[in-house]
Amino acid sequence: xxxxxxxxxxxxxxxxxxxxxxxxxxxxxxxxxxIMLSSxxxxxxxxxxxxxxxxxxxxxxxxxxxxxxxxxx
Amino acid sequence: xPIEKMDLINNPETAPFSKLKYLSRLPDExxxxxxxxxxxxxxxxxxxxxxxxxxxxLEERGDQIAAQVAVPMHFDAAPWAPFKKxxxxxxxxxxxxxxxxxxxxxxxxxxxxxxxxxxSLDTPLDQLRxxxxxxxxxxxxxxxxxxxxxxxxxxxxxxxxxxxVLTPTYSFMGYIPEPSGLIEVTAPEVAGRLxxxxxxGVIIGTT
Numbered sequence: 001x002x003x004x005x006x007x008x009x010x011x012x013x014x015x016x017x018x019x020x021x022x023x024x025x026x027x028x029x030x031x032x033x034x035i036m037l038s039s040x041x042x043x044x045x046x047x048x049x050x051x052x053x054x055x056x057x058x059x060x061x062x063x064x065x066x067x068x069x070x071x072x073x
Numbered sequence: 074x075p076i077e078k079m080d081l082i083n084n085p086e087t088a089p090f091s092k093l094k095y096l097s098r099l100p101d102e103x104x105x106x107x108x109x110x111x112x113x114x115x116x117x118x119x120x121x122x123x124x125x126x127x128x129x130x131l132e133e134r135g136d137q138i139a140a141q142v143a144v145p146m147h148f149d150a151a152p153w154a155p156f157k158k159x160x161x162x163x164x165x166x167x168x169x170x171x172x173x174x175x176x177x178x179x180x181x182x183x184x185x186x187x188x189x190x191x192x193s194l195d196t197p198l199d200q201l202r203x204x205x206x207x208x209x210x211x212x213x214x215x216x217x218x219x220x221x222x223x224x225x226x227x228x229x230x231x232x233x234x235x236x237x238v239l240t241p242t243y244s245f246m247g248y249i250p251e252p253s254g255l256i257e258v259t260a261p262e263v264a265g266r267l268x269x270x271x272x273x274g275v276i277i278g279t280t
Contacts, residue, residue, distance in 0.1 A: 004152055004153050004154070014280040015220070016169075016219075017218055018218075020213055020216035020219045023218065023224070026219065026225045027225045031234075033276045034234075034235070037276070038156050040156075
């Protein structure tokens with residue numbers, strides 16, 4: 001079955017937005033999903049996200065995106 | 074393949090000939106034809122003592138009937154609705170297949186359930202529950218944003234990155250071995266509600 005837009009994450013099964021208790025990780029993924037929503041042009045487009053589960057500094061990723069704006073809980 | 078009695082008892086859904094349950098979805102005349110043919114083969118088998126034609130008939134007809142009533146699981150093209158607005162002016166929903174429900178609601182049936190639950194985004198965290206036995210749910214009830222990013226979405230709305238947020242939103246339990254109810258009833262119902270609410274985009278956390 002094909003869906004209009006898909007993001008693939010190499011996260012453990014059943015953790016689509018990230019780990020429980022890691023709001024920065026969840027926020028990064030949600031932002032990427034919304035970016036894909038507004039930027040995908042091809043029906044059925046699939047994008048792979050590069051994140052390495054716990055081996056990323058998600059706080060830094062958000063800071064780089066938003067110029068130091070805090071995100072998450 | 075001969076019927077193994079213990080297979081039928083232990084695992085009726087996957088036992089040989091279990092596909093014959095789909096007979097109930099066929100028109101009456103086809104059901105009558107099935108039993109006529111079975112009766113004739115039965116008479117012949119009694120005469121000859123060779124029951125293998127009956128066996129074969131049941132297996133072959135089971136496959137044919139299942140194929141006849143099967144819902145197509147592959148589509149040539151993805152459905153498509155272009156997203157044209159700015160995110161900051163859009164109404165966004167997050168949904169999940171992670172089996173999230175609210176205390177007081179009927180829990181999902183974990184052996185297969187195509188119903189959905191409404192999740193109000195201001196539900197206190199300690200009232201959120203998970204009913205799903207096909208992924209690791211540890212820690213998820215305490216922080217549903219791992220499967221349903223409602224609080225992250227509310228933060229983005231507060232910061233002006235997203236215009237509006239849908240509440241209540243909808244939660245499914247993704248273990249649905251028999252999906253026809255989802256395809257024919259609940260998915261169209263939720264899609265209709267999203268449309269009525271003016272939702273511009275939906276992010277689904279699949280589990």
